[in-house]
Amino acid sequence: MNDKTLPSRDRAQRFLFEETDIRGEIVQLDATYRDILAIHQYPPGVSSLLGEFMAAAVLLATTLKFEGKLILQARSERQIPLLMVECDSQLQVRGIARGAQEATADNFEQLLGEGQLAITIDPFSGQRYQGIVPLQHSLAASLENYFEQSEQLGTQFWLSASEDSAAGMLLQQLPAQLVTDAAERRAHWEHATTLANTLKDEELLTLAAPEIAHRLYHEDPLRLFEPLPVTFHCSCSRERTLNALASIQTAEIESLLEELGTITMDCEFCNQQYKFVREDLDGFLGDSDPVVH
Structure with missing residues (x-):
């Protein structure tokens, strides 16, 4: 694989475990993240949270099998009244944090606690779908709760953002095909998530996706797919x-x-x-x- 085919680390890269029913995705955003932050003068805590939402929206959009867009939206009574990120099936992203210019907090609870998270799937043709869950102590935990309720397949997120980059990783169980024994499936899932929990924020933000996958799962047969570019694009006209x-x-x-x-x-x-x-x-x-x- 030639990583020089893309000019920056603004990309999403999928990987599959060859011997069990688990998929993974890693997204890393540099220029895309900075382009969005350059439009608005958000406080540092808001910028970081917007970066996590951007990474999460891309991770979710990569699961879609249609032409359209995914909207990740949080509303709360705390310091950020509304935070919204859109990502379409071409992995074009845009996002805003409305009413957050005066926010002073740097943690999730004070910025967005006790609100609601809505995930909207809006296909260019077909019916719109929306799922809503309460916001928990982090965006990752809120998304995991959403998948536990709606998909009933194991799904975990790792999200991080700094001043100039944002990144995320997703692991998700797939329907039983390669492994059908329930106990064995649980063991494989525990193995994959336990190793993923050793990943540090700095590694997620700075290492290339293939290197992250290798560090975590060098003893597991993995299939790494070609990376897909992610860009900032506003659909207004x-x-x-x-x-x-x-x-x-x-x-x-x-x-x-x-x-x-x-x-x-x-x-x-x-x-x-x-x-x-x-x-x-x-x-x-x-x-x-x-x-x-």
Whole structure:
């Protein structure tokens, strides 16, 4: 395998245990993480937590077998009212922490404790699905609780972020194919997770994925797949912003146009500005005089 095919460590890499039904995934984000942080001036604790959410969203998105996006969203009454990350099936990521500019904490409980975590799967075609679980003492624990309730397959997460990089690892049991004996499956799972628990945050953040897999499982036959690139990309557009304007009452739009001459809308995710004049809005304003309802 030639790691030089990708210009940075912004990638997700899958591995499979050859002799048992367990898969793994490692994601490491450098430029992607820094690109998102550069848009907003978040406090250090918020930035780190956003990095963990980004890594987790990519790990979850790699399990999807359709074209669409996955949205990982946390709401709480603590210092971060809303934290949201989207990752699509091309591993394009964007994220925000709303209302968190004044946050001072650097731990999960004070930043997001006693809230809810929603995982939304939004395919480009087909039905949208959402699962909600309470936030626990960490994002990893909250996600593990979600999988325990919904998938009933062993799933564990290891997540970390520093000032300039974020990373995560996932291990997940697969349906019984290679090993069908329940006791043997439990033993294999305990073996894999026990070794993974020896992984230090610094190793997860700095070592290449193949080296992490080798350090943890050099005595286990593994199949390592080609890495997939992860990038920051905002899906906003002028057309989508115009569609959002169409949901606002006509009288309110008329009032804004009379007062300002133009309507400017900012994308929260990337700070892109979209400006609209009356001619841009004729499609849903009509040509007649405004009528106030």
